[in-house]
Amino acid sequence: MFRRVRTHLRRDLTAALKNRDKVAASALRSALAAIENAESSGVDSAVPADGGEHVAGAAVGVGAAEAERRVLTESDVHAVVAREVSERSASAQEYVRLGREDAADRLRAEADVLSRYLNAEA
Numbered sequence: 001m002f003r004r005v006r007t008h009l010r011r012d013l014t015a016a017l018k019n020r021d022k023v024a025a026s027a028l029r030s031a032l033a034a035i036e037n038a039e040s041s042g043v044d045s046a047v048p049a050d051g052g053e054h055v056a057g058a059a060v061g062v063g064a065a066e067a068e069r070r071v072l073t074e075s076d077v078h079a080v081v082a083r084e085v086s087e088r089s090a091s092a093q094e095y096v097r098l099g100r101e102d103a104a105d106r107l108r109a110e111a112d113v114l115s116r117y118l119n120a121e122a
Helices: 002-018 022-039 074-097 101-119
Strands: none
Touching: 002 022, 002 074, 002 101, 022 074, 022 101, 074 101
């Protein structure tokens, strides 16, 4: 399903950009970036090559610095999107506390956009 969710996110991002919907575009870009970040294997898994000429531990050769990416499950993608919604909701509450209703409204609108993907059926 995560491939389908990602496809829907990208399709909806394209539509948001065409419609100049800044709130949806921002939320969708952020969610896609968070999914990409979750797939990255991190710095710890990078294996430096021996004998980099100019930089100690530099990777040598074409593709030597590429790391294998993780494959996310449906629940992993759901958790990433849920975290994005949760962060926006928490930030919106903080903005309300600070008297910044305009910023809080924008974050709540972004959370609403992303919530649709949590409630969508496969």
